[in-house]
Structure formats: structure tokens, C-alpha cells
Amino acid sequence: MTDFEAQLRAVSLRVTRPRLAVLAALRDHPHVDTDTVITLVRADLPSVSHQAIYDVLRALTDAGLVRRIRPAGANARYETRVGDNHHHVVCRSCGAIADVDCAAGHTPCLTASDDHGFVIDEAEVVYWGTCPACTAGHTPNDPPAEGKR
């Protein structure tokens, strides 16, 4: 519990109720979008403003405690798994996301064939496909990703 507190202090951020709640929410629910974070946090702290959540997410992202991912066509999502450069599988149908370790083990694709003079510091991989539930036929629930039109 006080683990989060230590994390915050480590990056010299003040320890506040909303920040702890956001970290807890992200630990329990990886890959959620901002709106879901707000809902989750309010389960504990009913009175936090959406603005506070945006600020907290920004602060935590800048501090490197959470990572922000944004699959094309969807809203921003956050996760607490940082440090290792892992990637994501995204379901085209329902928007579900799962973690995937890098195919070759570590930074495999980091060397582009022709870097055009760019100094590359990170390679981000998104695998697009269909999740088991959607493959099975029955669309599980909301199709937030692309079908949102």
C-alpha cells in the first residue's frame, strides 16, 4: 500500500489521496482509458474532479511512473508497467488490450533498416488482431475502438 507512497516520493511528487487512488486503479486495471480511471478513482474518492485525474495522469506520466498508450482511433490509456519495453495486442473488434513481451526478447526492432538520420530511442509495437472472445463470435460487449461511429 505505502508502496505507492514510496514511488511518489522517489520522484519528488507530493503524496495525495487522488494520486494514490489513480496508482491503485491502474495496478488493478491495466490499459484503462481516462474515463474509466475517473470512475475507478471515484469509487474511493467520490469528489475528485476529472481535471485532477488529468493532472495526476500527466504528472505520473511525466515522472515515468505510468505509461501512456494510445492505439489509433481510441482514447488514451494508461498502465503502470514501465521500464521494460513491452508491447501490446489490440483487438480491432472490442478494443481489448493485452501485454506482449518483445518477440526477440529485448529491443529487437530497435534498429531500423534505414533511420533517415533520426536518432531513435524507442520502438513501439502495436499488434492488431482479434481477441479470443471476439473470434468466438459473440462480441463480448462494447466495441469502443473502431466500431465507435
Added chain:
Amino acid sequence: MTDFEAQLRAVSLRVTRPRLAVLAALRDHPHVDTDTVITLVRADLPSVSHQAIYDVLRALTDAGLVRRIRPAGANARYETRVGDNHHHVVCRSCGAIADVDCAAGHTPCLTASDDHGFVIDEAEVVYWGTCPACTAGHTPNDPPAEGKR
């Protein structure tokens, strides 16, 4: 020129002035965002509505004539290079984008180490870094990507 016309007919889309203009704009300016497309198209056809551009881009994307890319934190961008699965280097500082062929030649990372039961049909790679101009010190112009706050 009538090349575009053939492309449109091939996917049974009607050949219209705005569509030809969009295709021409994307051929001459790869990786531009929607707003730039609108500006470019209006150089030829001053009276096209932004709505028309959105519709055209959607139609062309659905038809597979153009590809839509969306680096995290930036607006949607489009390119006409489709069919080969190439990737992109994006400059964190100025948002510049360049094409990059897949490191291993073709679909190298397409096999995730653990696919979680997902049926993967595409791997999308974004290399993050700094472009030559920005590395040289002098920020060329606008920093649209992340620095936009």
C-alpha cells in the same frame, strides 16, 4: 494523372474532383494531417468543405487506397503507400515522420512471443526519436507532437 481515376474505379468508388485532389495531395505530401490535407486540396478546389475531406479520407481508408497513422499525441495522418507493411520514425521534437522498411525485411515482429489467444493480422511499429534537423540544435519550426502544451 488518370492513374488515380483507375484506382478509384478499381475499388468501385465514384471519381470526383475532391477525391482526385486528396489522392494527389497525399502523393505529393506523405504523412500529412487532416488539416493540411484540407489546405492542400483547397489550393486546387477552394470550395471543398472540411466535411467532404473527412468523408473522402474515410472512404479511401476503408477502400485501402490510403493508410491512416496516428502517432500518440498527434492528430491523424494519412499516406498513400499501402500494401507493403512498412513503419515510421517520428521525431519527438518536431513531429516529422519518415518511412522505414521493416528491420528484418518483412513481417519480422509479426509473431508475438505470447499472443494471449489473439489472432494477429498486423504489426505496427513506431520508432520514436529525434530527426536530423532537431538533433542539429535548431528546432526547425513548430513542435506539434508532444511539446504542444
Added chain:
DNA sequence: GCCGTGATTTGACCCATTCAAGAAAGCGGC
């Protein structure tokens, strides 16, 4: 050349995210 369907114009609207200003809470020092 005429007509029907697909495209475009026009104008309003939605919603994620951001901006701004004042109130409140964290925390280091006394």
C-alpha cells in the same frame, strides 16, 4: 439526355482534453 444512388455542402453538435483562477492540502522548518 434522364434518373437514381452516392457525394458534397452546410451547419450544428459531441466529447476528450486543456486552460484559468481561486481554494485547499502537503510537508519542511521552527
Added chain:
DNA sequence: GCCGCTTTCTTGAATGGGTCAAATCACGGC
């Protein structure tokens, strides 16, 4: 334990990419 400085949160409104809807227009088969 209390004070004050600073950061963070609340409140309320604005921004802007993108979408929806209805009416008009034009491509292209006949």
C-alpha cells in the same frame, strides 16, 4: 504542533478534432 510556501485540487468554461444529419448536387449507367 503550527506556519508559510508551494504544489495540487476544485470549479467552470473553452478549445478543437472529429462526427451526425438534412438538403442539394453530380457521377455514370441506361
